[in-house]
Amino acid sequence: MSGHGERLDHFMARANAAYYAGRDPFADFITSPEISQVFGELLGAWVAVVWDQLGRPDPFMLVEAGPGRGTLMADAQRLVRRVAPACHRAMRVHLIETSPRLRAVQARALHDATAEPVCWHDGLDGVPDGPMVLLANEFLDALPIRQFVRRGQGWAERFVRDGAFVQVPARFPAHHPARARPVPEGEVLETCQPALDFVHAVATRLLRCSGAAVLIDYGYDAPAAGDSLQALRDGQAADPLHDPGMADLTAHVDFHAIADHVPAGVRIWGSVTQGSFLGGLGLAARTEQLARAAPAQARDIRAAAMRLAAPGHMGQLFRVMGLSSGLAGGLPGFAGPRGE
Template sequence: MLQLYKGTTRLYSRVLSRQFSNTCLLLNEKKEDINKSNYGQFTKQEFENARTIIKEQIARLESEIKGESNIRSKLGSMPQFPSPSKSTARKVDTLTDLFAQTIQLTGPIPLSAYMRQCLTHSEMGYYTTRDPLDLRGGDFITSPEISSVFGEMLGVWYFTVWQSQGSPGKIRFVEFGPGRGTLMYDTLRTFNRFIAKASTPVDIEITMIEASDVLRREQWKLLCDEKHEFETTTEGFNKSTTQWGNAIKWVYTEKDIVDDEATANYIIAHEFFDALPIKSFTKTEAGWRELMVEHTPTVTNTQPKLATTEPVEKNDLFETEFHLTVSQKETPSSMIPALSPRYRDLAQGSRIEICPDAELFLMKMIQLLKPKLGAVMIMDYGVVDSIPENSLRGIYKHKFVSPFIKPGEVDLSADVDFDNLVNISKQASQGKIINYGPVDQGDWLHNIGVGYRIDQLIKQNESNPDVQDKIYGAYRRLTDKDQMGGVYKFLTLMPEGSEKPIGF
């Protein structure tokens, strides 16, 4: 027990030291921002308020970790955690085992930590171990999989942007979370066809940001042909050549992108932000408290709020050992809503969802834009003119289920906070990045000309009514307000001085 205590205190000391160091670094960065006036709306008073709150929080954490008595005096009387088992130790074969043992040892864990492990655990994560879009065993279907027209419209859009920016001779398409590669396939096929007609030489490079080896292989099969091998570089990345002759490279994270000033980056993020881990908070009488994941067998979870054809009480996939619980004390993340003016006036009892990772990824996308060159297209479902409250959902075999059932086997997602993305882009770029949208997917597709393309396809299949019905059904699904056309939004970010793009 003494050795356990020493190991635990050393762990807590390292955690506290890292927390304090990171906080000081953050404060110093913010102070530098003030001195350099990088963010016009960040005042010295706001800095001082933030520093006060952070110092108070660190003092409380220090006090809680150190305690008020000598813990050694209780050796022998306090139970060890976890209690030693007389049988052989439990093996961690699933994420359920991992979470159950972790929570038993440390207490409830942050929702963001739970989601991150469920989705990207190297051996048991949802996206790293399977093809979620597989036609037979997949759990959901996306717009590009419904109709190739979706990707065609994006290809048309990028071609018009390329022309409006002076037809740069070197461009790179970068896709964050490319799925099976269907959207990139349809976009490239259309873009390359227009480039060939324009007779303007252009060097096109493709970068796929994909952590899943399973999906990388699927993307390669679709985008390339057999004569172009799936190679591994000395850096550990993968590369090949598309069937249109474009160089293509796979990297694990956005940090692996090697950029240069001569390249115009055209960035695609379709259903990417909705899969990022979120944190959930509720405003109590004592202030903001984080919602944590607890382990309690046979708890009926009512987290999902989206409509489902099956009553919750009759669906076994809503019966789960894990559920959300409100932290009794402040957590380090509690400062996120506490410091933001956006949440300051929310009433007690309010609940919000915040995605810290969204800012990191959006900042990288913005950094890839050059003066008057490049564009970011974000396509996702989410909310506008409001704050996500309770949108976390699980999707399993094309049905909504509890996000806490079958960890690692269920897709998890939450509504994208489009207002936050717009605010981040404005603050980070000091007005040098212009946003257009968000607009409804159906409106964007119609503005691009999807109606003309659908009419063309229907006329080409006059002899086959079944095919015509499928084409029209896919069109309605993509554009109707009560289907994907109203739920999904399009938001684009472009450098200052670019022409207003079509579709918005």
């Protein structure tokens, strides 16, 4: 930490590491898999179709980044085991999770769910080579961001000191995809190098081994600027700079910058809204199937699906981007590849 304080991304990384190590994040927020089992089931079906389009490799690596309580993977496994048993037998499940406490929760959720034992890794580089299908739901939004403020023809960077922002003269990263964006005086431009690095690593691996990935997060897909840092504590909005480690810090995902950072040769799909993506995978039909099977819970089942897909809820706020290499045909849930 310098005399200016702590750079925002260093502050955010330290705060979130403490938060996930010591608190139950699901007391503060709820994710799509926790809202409805249909979310994980649809992604399970997506995995099975993608596996078929890849030529049914056996084995293949099914990777989830930031698996939370393991709910998404458990729901996906249940669906795949029922409708595509050969895919279920071929998959090797690898979870990218650094929290020992969450690893234990995931192990309980996935006990006996997978054909082979689950493996955990601190990062993608620990996953063995081979064809890969990767899921990342609300993973990128928790990666630490930097914030730059336009000052004339130059920039200042936000640091944190004594629970408040201070601005320090700085250079904007030379090779960042957002560097050329027009930003009004005094406005904030955010960067998230860890998100760019992660997606670049995923794409590079897809080029080497073939496969597909789906990235689901709240964010935007336009050359935008603005301060999106936020904190949730006990289910309520909180000051992100106070009590580090006691709240979940997130920022909107810049899908436009991510697309610009994917290496040539990997096809990019979307981003599209979560409502569009889930609708394309059959959300309505699966919801009605569950509602008919459980009439007493039908209203709750339909309400949960509405929350996932409706424009006023997560359906518009969340976006979905796909990556693929070596895939026969289009990526399920998307109308077509970006820029083609």
